[in-house]
Amino acid sequence: MNYIGEILPALLNGTWTTLWVFALTLVISIPLGILLSLGLTKGTKNPLAVAIRWILNCYTWIFRGTPLLLQLIFVFYGLPIIGVVFDRNSAVIFAFVLNYAAYFAEIFRGGFQAVDRSQFEAATVLNLTRWQTLRYIIIPQVTKIVLPSIGNEVINLVKDSSLVYVIGIGDLLRAGNIASARDVTLVPLVLVGIIYLLLTFVLTMVQKQVEKKFANFD
Amino acid sequence: MLELTGISKQFNGRTILKNLNLQVTDGKTLAIVGPSGVGKTTLLRIIAGLEDADQGEMTWNGAKTTSEELRKQGILGVVFQNFALFPQYTVRKNITLAPTLSGTSQADADKKADELLNQLSLTEQENAYPSTLSGGQKQRVAIARALALNPDVLLYDEPTSALDPALRDNVADMLNQFKQAGMTQVVVTHDMDFAAKVADTVFKMPIGLEA
Ligand SMILES: Nc1ncnc2c1ncn2[C@@H]1O[C@H](COP(=O)(O)OP(=O)(O)OP(=O)(O)O)[C@@H](O)[C@H]1O
Numbered sequence: 363m364n365y366i367g368e369i370l371p372a373l374l375n376g377t378w379t380t381l382w383v384f385a386l387t388l389v390i391s392i393p394l395g396i397l398l399s400l401g402l403t404k405g406t407k408n409p410l411a412v413a414i415r416w417i418l419n420c421y422t423w424i425f426r427g428t429p430l431l432l433q434l435i436f437v438f439y440g441l442p443i444i445g446v447v448f449d450r451n452s453a454v455i456f457a458f459v460l461n462y463a464a465y466f467a468e469i470f471r472g473g474f475q476a477v478d479r480s481q482f483e484a485a486t487v488l489n490l491t492r493w494q495t496l497r498y499i500i501i502p503q504v505t506k507i508v509l510p511s512i513g514n515e516v517i518n519l520v521k522d523s524s525l526v527y528v529i530g531i532g533d534l535l536r537a538g539n540i541a542s543a544r545d546v547t548l549v550p551l552v553l554v555g556i557i558y559l560l561l562t563f564v565l566t567m568v569q570k571q572v573e574k575k576f577a578n579f580d
Numbered sequence: 581m582l583e584l585t586g587i588s589k590q591f592n593g594r595t596i597l598k599n600l601n602l603q604v605t606d607g608k609t610l611a612i613v614g615p616s617g618v619g620k621t622t623l624l625r626i627i628a629g630l631e632d633a634d635q636g637e638m639t640w641n642g643a644k645t646t647s648e649e650l651r652k653q654g655i656l657g658v659v660f661q662n663f664a665l666f667p668q669y670t671v672r673k674n675i676t677l678a679p680t681l682s683g684t685s686q687a688d689a690d691k692k693a694d695e696l697l698n699q700l701s702l703t704e705q706e707n708a709y710p711s712t713l714s715g716g717q718k719q720r721v722a723i724a725r726a727l728a729l730n731p732d733v734l735l736y737d738e739p740t741s742a743l744d745p746a747l748r749d750n751v752a753d754m755l756n757q758f759k760q761a762g763m764t765q766v767v768v769t770h771d772m773d774f775a776a777k778v779a780d781t782v783f784k785m786p787i788g789l790e791a
């Protein structure tokens with residue numbers, strides 16, 4: 363018990379790092395993902411739109427097709443070679459946001475495509491502006507469709523945040539590792555596991571609540 | 581009066597509409613009839629501004645205009661074949677959403693909704709979500725939603741096709757009531773009996789007008 367009390371502050375410190383990587387990545391990458399998904403959605407044959415779509419497809423292919431760990435290493439150790447230098451924290455957020463926005467963009471692309479075209483048309487003939495159509499008609503329907511997939515990615519993000527150790531940031535897992543190696547015991551890692559479980563438990567609850575809010579229609 | 585002249589439309593090089601002329605007289609109901617695939621829906625969508633004609637002109641009370649302008653002026657209302665209700669909103673909200681977003685106060689929009697709900701026998705369903713409604717109820721919500729913006733002309737695509745055949749006469753009665761109240765209506769249908777019940781004028785595609 364005493365031992366737990368001794369290492370807990372270090373673990374909580376690491377948890378704090380895990381949490382800000384998590385929160386910051388989420389609040390930036392979800393809106394960015396929505397924005398990018400609009401560019402990814404098939405629609406006009408306008409050459410500019412086609413070019414943007416092609417670029418965005420390459421982007422999602424690269425960032426979903428390679429490990430986040432590799433992306434993190436490239437951003438922190440690779441980009442300085444061409445003169446782009448990030449501090450550790452910015453590098454983490456930059457890589458995580460690019461990675462997660464790619465996933466969210468694909469999820470939202472699927473969501474937008476699942477909404478019936480007649481919904482856009484009904485909004486149009488009711489004289490709603492493009493923005494009103496998105497805000498009041500389309501996005502609520504897309505949100506309901508994408509919630510389960512977003513939930514999965516959010517849980518993944520909690521666990522992926524442990525990857526920040528490669529560029530020397532002390533997160534929860536790293537704090538547990540250090541204590542475990544120093545004191546030659548698995549107790550810190552058990553605690554780490556419990557903390558991750560608590561975090562994902564809370565998130566699962568939040569997800570259930572949000573899904574409930576959207577349960578009244580299909 | 582809404583008038584279309586010389587309307588032509590091709591899809592992928594295939595001519596669907598060729599040099600069509602059409603008049604929609606105030607307070608009358610025009611039925612557009614014809615076999616499947618002849619272009620009835622396409623013509624209605626062109627009037628509604630959901631499809632661009634390749635050629636042709638449109639006038640409203642003699643003045644040249646476009647579907648987009650008519651829409652902006654709130655002249656056209658559309659009732660879709662599949663109704664296209666907004667699934668995330670209650671019946672009442674489906675009716676009040678567009679008016680409130682265009683600047684009508686919530687109180688005024690609700691008052692208008694009360695009238696429409698009452699008129700269309702939907703009062704009990706006002707808090708229901710579309711997925712729980714019957715086909716006939718959905719259609720009446722779709723009509724109420726369009727009427728909430730006080731259009732001058734109401735367009736319907738196949739108003740009987742998604743419904744139980746037993747309801748066909750109810751729909752005809754409803755459209756005739758709207759006509760009594762002065763509404764101008766354009767009804768696309770492949771059902772000649774239904775057309776005979778509601779129409780003052782029948783437009784037979786691809787041939788043209790028959791009184
Ligand atoms: N967006 C489109 N792209 C290509 N072809 C289309 C498009 N919309 C309609 N068509 C074609 O145009 C023709 C007319 O279609 P339309 O839906 O207007 O017919 P309709 O008279 O309403 O038929 P129905 O009675 O079956 O509803 C059809 O051959 C259809 O395949």
Ligand SMILES: [Mg+2]
Nearest residue numbers: 620621622738
């Ligand atoms: Mg049709």
